[in-house]
Amino acid sequence: MPHDRHHHDHDHGSELTETELRVRTLESLLVEKGYVDPAALDVLVETYEKNVGPRNGARVVAKAWTDPDYKAWLLKDASAAIASLGYTGRQGEDMIVLENTDNVHNMVVCTLCSCYPWPVLGLPPTWYKAAPYRARSVSQPRSVLAEFDVTLPESTEIRVWDSTAETRYMILPMRPDGTDGWSAEQLADIVTRDSMIGTGLVEKSA
Amino acid sequence: MPHDRHHHDHDHGSELTETELRVRTLESLLVEKGYVDPAALDVLVETYEKNVGPRNGARVVAKAWTDPDYKAWLLKDASAAIASLGYTGRQGEDMIVLENTDNVHNMVVCTLCSCYPWPVLGLPPTWYKAAPYRARSVSQPRSVLAEFDVTLPESTEIRVWDSTAETRYMILPMRPDGTDGWSAEQLADIVTRDSMIGTGLVEKSA
Amino acid sequence: MNGAHDLGGGHGHGPIAPDPNEPLFHAGWERKAFSLTLAMGFTGQWNIDQARFARESMAPGRYLETTYYEHWLHGLEVLLAERALVSEAEIQAAESIGETKPLPRILNAADVLPALQKGGSAKRDESTAGQPKFQPGAHVTARNINPPTHTRVPRYVRGRTGVIDRVHGVFVFPDTHSKTGDERPQWLYAVRFEGTELWGPDAEVGACVYVDLWDDYLDPA
């Protein structure tokens, strides 16, 4: 409804200003009281803006595609196999990796909040955190995938993993045809974030 | 949270103005197109502001308290018994009346919208239509009743009727002690709207 | 549809806050939202289940942040737009731009009282529905259906087992009535669900819920 949209925009404008003010006040209070080190805030933001993102997960995927032993380890004990590449810690302490095949397509959601494997994928995108994806991925996954331009045959079973606990899920997507002999580095370049959430497929031309 | 409340107030103010404008525009369009007779709008509002309200239901209750045959008829075929007093029609075509006793307390809600027996109770109050009552009356009826200052012993069974169809429910409350010999008119004066929804009891001193 | 309107069992909505001095309408626009909705309803361009679906279709957050008559207004605008009676463009322009559709029935002032008093029962002749599938005392389980379209089986009873309390008669079935206008009349029952069946260990003592459910919502338990 245009009515709704109008209201929503209007709402948003005024709200951000108010929110912005509150956050500033909160920050200065927390710093003044000595609860928070302002320099720590900058390091926290920089870490996720610059260092921890889906490139980490892409390296895990590329290694699994090129090293059968690593892949077997990854599917058996994801936390250890991922830690061996240096990706550990907060929101990825206990990892599970699920392999997509021609017959089974896995995808990940957190219907109750927005749990996401930070060490391998960084912080989640807005759509992953918003109501439409959280509401519909468990009940209408094929229609959700269609919104990401992914259409799978009815013979492919779709498994949706709802992250209700502290286990964090990452998908090992299918390696695209025509990439034989590519280096791990080349392969990592074509692995997308969405393919590791399960809402995308890896394309050779990506 | 004061944050929420502030936002909500703020929201409301601007929203009413916008809503008011839209309603005015809609009215003039509907009248201009000849879909609506402006005089009919006034009659519709007047009917429920002046003529159709809980006084109707109170007369039904008072008659049931003073006429055992009528009460038996009311509990067996509420639509006909209520129609015999002249209360019929929209949102009360198919009535059910439930009797409250020392052992069983009935109350009415419509969790899905706000169905309500208009011919006997008029239009519903805001709380009946709002989320807190609709959400909690089916799961926490005793806690809901407490907010209306009604506390019932655990031995009293509470039956909540969720109006999910076109049947409309009215409660026949318990007649208070000390009203022997009162006329139907006197009794009707103490029957409250809430007692006929089931969120109140009838008090002699009301 | 599993919308924000399906409120039963929800937490966090705050206190009920009854106001003993509340007026019937809180503002002039509420009177208009009410009377315009009723007047347009009498034109027969939609049925009550279509009207309910239009209200439910409001975005969930917006539904919860607005009031009853704002839901009505939203529903009225949706229905008018869907039937090409009043477009959003006309509301924006505050001017009748498009063609005006002739309506077969208009509610005139003189007809209001008779029309209200007559109402429009959703009860149908029992011969239209054959024998009722269930009798009082029968154990039934509410079907776990989740259509994106209108339905009147609340989420909190789906898959739960109760007992038929009474047979109401044969009534118009809301799901098809809303979707296509097809009345598909069928038996309607009041079904009693124990609180513990609905809410488990968190149920209050000695509380139960009666829900009106049609044949197509029920299976033998």
Add this chain to the structure above:
Amino acid sequence: MNGAHDLGGGHGHGPIAPDPNEPLFHAGWERKAFSLTLAMGFTGQWNIDQARFARESMAPGRYLETTYYEHWLHGLEVLLAERALVSEAEIQAAESIGETKPLPRILNAADVLPALQKGGSAKRDESTAGQPKFQPGAHVTARNINPPTHTRVPRYVRGRTGVIDRVHGVFVFPDTHSKTGDERPQWLYAVRFEGTELWGPDAEVGACVYVDLWDDYLDPA
């Protein structure tokens, strides 16, 4: 709690609308809401399940009308107020009025990377929980509990039957952890539910959902 956060199966929320060019943060205040929440989380004044409950406790309509970092901000304010670390009055006055509580642990800039890399697993030694109640292949029914407090069993699986897919190990139990801080470690399983079991005839073809559920959420089917 049955709050607006429990979104699984809901309709009417609109399209997903992924934005391929989206920045990690959309405004300066989002960076602050994120980093303040993490920094205060490291002080150990609350645990993650208490933080989730604080976010869920937002009024349902408001929760749905606001964004992720607004939920975080709300949660942070609730937690700070509950623990008398920052009061609403101080935020209103934009001034530290009350006493400042000494905190045993503060996150310094130098500690950020080691702290993030270490994380804080919710996994506990298996000896703390005895034998798992279920093995892969076992049929289980999710309990229909409806506590007004924090829980991680979504409404859409309550009362539904699935199959144990794998045993994850022993993990902190969120319900008690949120309520009192009691970890009550117990076995956690991935449980597979067929789409038809969750959504009935409205399920999509060949789709199922895996949900992580603890011993205290499950009964043998």
